[in-house]
Amino acid sequence: MDYQPLWLTLKLALVTTLCLLLVGIPIAAGLAKSKSKLKPILEAIISLPLVLPPSVLGFYLLLAFSPNSGLGKFLESAFNLRLVFSFPGLVISSVIYSLPFMVHPVQAGLEALPRSLREASQTLGKSNWQTFTQVLLPNIKPALLTGTILTFAHTLGEFGLVLMIGGNIPGVTKVASIAIYDEVESLNFSAAHRYAAILLVISFVILLTVYLTNKRLSKQKLPV
Amino acid sequence: MIRISIRKKLHLAGGKGELNIDAELGDYSFTALYGPSGAGKTTLLRIISGLLQPEQGIIEVNGQTWLNTAKKINLPAQKRNIGFVFQDYALFPNMTVQENLLYALPPKVDQSKVKSLLATMGLQNLAHQKPELLSGGQKQRVALARALVRQPQILLLDEPLSALDNITRIQLQNELQNIHQQHQLTTLLVSHHVPEIFKLAGQVIQIDAGQLIKTGTPNEVFGIHTHHEGITLTGEVVTLLPGNIEVLTAYGLISIKPSAQTVGLAMGDKVTIHAADLSLVKLS
Structure with missing residues (x-):
């Protein structure tokens, strides 16, 4: 059995999750703090991947990344980077696709913290950065864990978007979900079965870990 | 300052x-x-x-x-x-x-x-x-x-x-x-x-x-004043009954028996209570 699609899937999920920790947490923090009238618009845009068919998102990203578009041309001439049918392209589209899975729990976690925690830190002379990293983030561990795991698991299960942007290039863009489709197309059911079973077990174990850990963390009640 | x-x-x-x-x-x-x-x-x-x-x-x-x-x-x-x-x-x-x-x-x-x-x-x-x-x-x-x-x-x-x-x-x-x-x-x-x-x-x-x-x-x-007439406390009339007048002060309600001085009081009037008018009983 060819394990490469499974490794590629895990690699994509891991890189996407790391990118989303870097991108998603600041966005969630900004939204949690914002009182702007534009906030609902931004929230709606971030939530779009929850309701859009992945093929719709994939289609527009394919257009945007294509070497014939303005963005595609610029990336190719400036950075020699082609996003269509490439691993970086998969990562960027996965980040967009899984954005709500990171932003929503983290934003909800931050909004649920009492305002006085942030204010107490400010009155103790601490900068916003110190307050965020030493007071706010450590007190939303369950939300961070949920965001991280859901992003990871959601990326494992991607299909439509990956197919649109990445196609089916072995070792580059052929992730497990694509491999399953590929094997079924060629009537190779036993190989499809193995990929599918492995994905099923991994996904179940991940979700079980989230629920068990959050049960343990929520027992340590958040006192104020 | x-x-x-x-x-x-x-x-x-x-x-x-x-x-x-x-x-x-x-x-x-x-x-x-x-x-x-x-x-x-x-x-x-x-x-x-x-x-x-x-x-x-x-x-x-x-x-x-x-x-x-x-x-x-x-x-x-x-x-x-x-x-x-x-x-x-x-x-x-x-x-x-x-x-x-x-x-x-x-x-x-x-x-x-x-x-x-x-x-x-x-x-x-x-x-x-x-x-x-x-x-x-x-x-x-x-x-x-x-x-x-x-x-x-x-x-x-x-x-x-x-x-x-x-x-x-x-x-x-x-x-x-x-x-x-x-x-x-x-x-x-x-x-x-x-x-x-x-x-x-x-x-x-x-x-x-x-x-x-x-x-x-x-x-x-809080309206406690000490002057030549003794200690006084200010408050507002909140109950006005024939046998009982209640005044809300910073210390709670104080009941006063109506007297010649309380004739003509209306609800909401600001009044002063003189310590000399209140009776005092030692706790056993």
């Missing part, structure tokens, strides 16, 4: 209003901020601490300007040297008692400061506990100790004792008194509790619906 002059729009229970306060706090004074819920007490504390900006205002602390909206000066909360004790204590749940205090320690200040505060506040045994395991009184002590770590110029206390039982409350009142004397701190305490104000404060600022009602000593504000 701390000079405060504030105008800020408020959303009050009865609609929109304005916080309109001019006050002075003497050096090392202990001032109580007294008024009903929603009067703007917490808002005033938040403005002084820099957590909230008023539309117009001046705050000067010992000659230093913290806020002057006309000159567009507004020091952020971080730059105002204050100690703020929040109503919900706001202890950081992810840190132990000692870590809460260490977090407040300014850079390059010796850690012995934290040790000595833990000792004077009787918190040594709890140093390595997380806040969730502490009682209300203990949380309050930690919050106070944490506010003192920076050696603030003003200590702002937002109803710190309101959620505590009576015994703990009295213990903490004594500690507040000690802290005020030892640290020579200008202190502003929000309190609803008149006996507490009498015990702790030398000055009272009474506000209602954002407006300054009265300032003065507790005696002056």
